[in-house]
Amino acid sequence: MGGATNLPPGFHFFPSDEELVVHFLRRKVSLLPCHPDIIPTLLPQRYNPWELNGKALQAGNQWYFFCHLTQSRTSSNGYWNPIGADETVTSGGRNVGLKKTLLFSIGEPSEGIRTNWIMHEYHLLDGDCMAGGSGNSTSSSSNRKSHRKRGHSSMESNNWVLCRVFESSCGSQVSFHGEGTELSCLDEVFLSLDDYDEVSLPNK
Amino acid sequence: MSISVNGQSCVPPGFRFHPTEEELLNYYLRKKVAAEEIDLDVIRDVDLNKLEPWDIQERCKIGSGPQNDWYFFSHKDKKYPTGTRTNRATAAGFWKATGRDKAIYNSLHRIGMRKTLVFYKGRAPHGQKSDWIMHEYRLDDPATDTAAATVAAAAAAADGGQEDGWVVCRVFKKKHHHKEYSGGGKNGDGGGKSAAAAAQHAYSGGSSGDDALDQILQYMGRSCKQEQEHISPPPTATASGGGRTTASRYLRPIDTVLAGHGFMKLPPLESPSAAATPAMSSSSTTPMITGDEHLLLHHRTDWAMMDRLVASHLNGHSDAAADDDQLCNFAAAGDADASLAFYSAAATRLLAGGNDDDLWSFARSAAPPPPSATS
Numbered sequence: 001m002g003g004a005t006n007l008p009p010g011f012h013f014f015p016s017d018e019e020l021v022v023h024f025l026r027r028k029v030s031l032l033p034c035h036p037d038i039i040p041t042l043l044p045q046r047y048n049p050w051e052l053n054g055k056a057l058q059a060g061n062q063w064y065f066f067c068h069l070t071q072s073r074t075s076s077n078g079y080w081n082p083i084g085a086d087e088t089v090t091s092g093g094r095n096v097g098l099k100k101t102l103l104f105s106i107g108e109p110s111e112g113i114r115t116n117w118i119m120h121e122y123h124l125l126d127g128d129c130m131a132g133g134s135g136n137s138t139s140s141s142s143n144r145k146s147h148r149k150r151g152h153s154s155m156e157s158n159n160w161v162l163c164r165v166f167e168s169s170c171g172s173q174v175s176f177h178g179e180g181t182e183l184s185c186l187d188e189v190f191l192s193l194d195d196y197d198e199v200s201l202p203n204k
Numbered sequence: 205m206s207i208s209v210n211g212q213s214c215v216p217p218g219f220r221f222h223p224t225e226e227e228l229l230n231y232y233l234r235k236k237v238a239a240e241e242i243d244l245d246v247i248r249d250v251d252l253n254k255l256e257p258w259d260i261q262e263r264c265k266i267g268s269g270p271q272n273d274w275y276f277f278s279h280k281d282k283k284y285p286t287g288t289r290t291n292r293a294t295a296a297g298f299w300k301a302t303g304r305d306k307a308i309y310n311s312l313h314r315i316g317m318r319k320t321l322v323f324y325k326g327r328a329p330h331g332q333k334s335d336w337i338m339h340e341y342r343l344d345d346p347a348t349d350t351a352a353a354t355v356a357a358a359a360a361a362a363d364g365g366q367e368d369g370w371v372v373c374r375v376f377k378k379k380h381h382h383k384e385y386s387g388g389g390k391n392g393d394g395g396g397k398s399a400a401a402a403a404q405h406a407y408s409g410g411s412s413g414d415d416a417l418d419q420i421l422q423y424m425g426r427s428c429k430q431e432q433e434h435i436s437p438p439p440t441a442t443a444s445g446g447g448r449t450t451a452s453r454y455l456r457p458i459d460t461v462l463a464g465h466g467f468m469k470l471p472p473l474e475s476p477s478a479a480a481t482p483a484m485s486s487s488s489t490t491p492m493i494t495g496d497e498h499l500l501l502h503h504r505t506d507w508a509m510m511d512r513l514v515a516s517h518l519n520g521h522s523d524a525a526a527d528d529d530q531l532c533n534f535a536a537a538g539d540a541d542a543s544l545a546f547y548s549a550a551a552t553r554l555l556a557g558g559n560d561d562d563l564w565s566f567a568r569s570a571a572p573p574p575p576s577a578t579s
Binding site: 007009011024191 | 215333378
């Protein structure tokens with residue numbers, strides 16, 4: 001993974017939202033080279049999330065890739081459905097991007113079975129970027145304008161998006177290696193049980 | 205501290221020092237223990253007793269980017285004058301172990317253990333729990349790489365000799381992150397459901413092979429076990445009378461756990477005669493029995509042994525109990541699978557012992573104990 005670097009053990013691709021938008025997506029849109037150039041571009045047809053291995057950049061248990069935003073977010077086995085509210089990505093106090101969260105369901109739209117596969121889809125807000133793309137921009141995403149709080153869509157850059165796909169575990173958003181700065185559900189239970197410990201065993 | 209790799213002044217965008225547990229143990233800690241040079245001085249040595257968690261961020265900063273977790277080496281040689289427990293107190297509070305230690309595996313075998321600790325402000329037992337969490341990693345005793353076959357050796361590695369030497373720690377602040385998963389969107393994903401979803405995940409056992417129910421049972425039983433230590437004498441062959449009442453309280457959980465795994469079926473209490481067949485496995489496991497374990501078998505039979513078995517299952521974590529019984533500590537140190545393996549080993553060993561050590565004599569003695577069971 002991320003073969004472009006020769007960092008010592010322990011350094012991994014673990015980008016912030018801001019880095020993804022500013023260092024990767026913006027450069028991609030601007031046709032500038034990315035350093036390091038590690039995130040591949042996948043064809044518009046969407047893969048099933050479990051088919052990304054070997055195709056997208058794998059970092060821990062997450063997969064990164066660029067793709068064009070298409071009309072429908074469907075794959076051969078299912079579809080991505082937006083969940084939650086869009087988040088704004090800021091850099092230096094300015095809004096530079098938008099982060100949408102989608103959930104993969106297996107089956108036909110509206111009657112699919114939900115999975116644990118999550119996608120974060122990063123969109124560029126082209127305040128200061130020279131749009132290098134082909135300009136058939138916002139039509140595909142206009143159907144989702146309604147849940148955008150502040151109508152960013154009119155400023156949305158061309159249709160390149162940067163995607164991060166991962167299988168959610170434990171109901172939490174991100175577990176990078178499945179370990180680390182998140183407590184497992186179990187740890188949380190233990191932690192709360194400690195309180196009872198204190199009560200029942202004051203002499204401990 | 206600045207990062208410089210091959211003359212380049214910084215880490216490429218998007219890259220962070222966020223080592224896997226295997227990297228922490230097999231690269232950084234192993235090198236530290238062997239006093240080898242580490243290419244990049246990213247993990248510092250700190251004296252845990254002199255460093256408050258909120259000072260760790262500054263002390264253990266890597267580069268200039270935002271950081272959510274911090275790493276340091278700590279040498280565990282500070283002990284209380286009495287006992288073997290590590291002193292993890294600072295000026296403002298103390299680190300208290302929570303849950304139980306988790307075994308860390310690479311793709312091949314066990315490489316170390318992880319202890320989870322929470323920082324409490326103040327002094328025990330009146331500390332105030334904070335959001336600061338520490339994962340303390342220690343390497344397995346190298347001796348076990350060759351001798352891992354025996355339960356005794358594994359138990360020794362799990363608990364013996366762990367209180368000295370270098371550990372590598374990851375410190376982070378507990379996040380209250382439940383809003384992010386479903387965030388109250390239009391699909392009826394109320395944010396408040398996340399906790400329930402999390403609990404559901406825990407019970408479905410979907411992640412990383414943890415058997416959540418087993419661990420929770422084990423953890424909850426910890427206080428029961430401590431209680432038991434207060435009210436009943438140490439289990440011996442002659443103390444089976446006292447042991448019976450306490451043990452019977454635990455029959456339900458242990459039964460449930462084992463049945464859930466389809467692993468070892470206890471026969472119904474009324475039908476001890478059905479118990480003949482499992483003894484077949486004895487021949488293959490007999491050579492594993494060491495002298496010590498023979499002693500154990502012959503001195504602790506019946507309900508006393510069942511007590512040990514149950515107690516070891518219920519034993520919470522090795523840091524809390526200064527129990528010198530290796531069998532108990534083995535279960536405390538391992539993860540769910542390890543303790544199941546322990547059960548199977550203990551069960552087959554019991555069976556291998558034959559006679560009074562027959563596991564099924566436990567079932568018989570639920571009724572008034574037959575003479576042979578107390579001999």
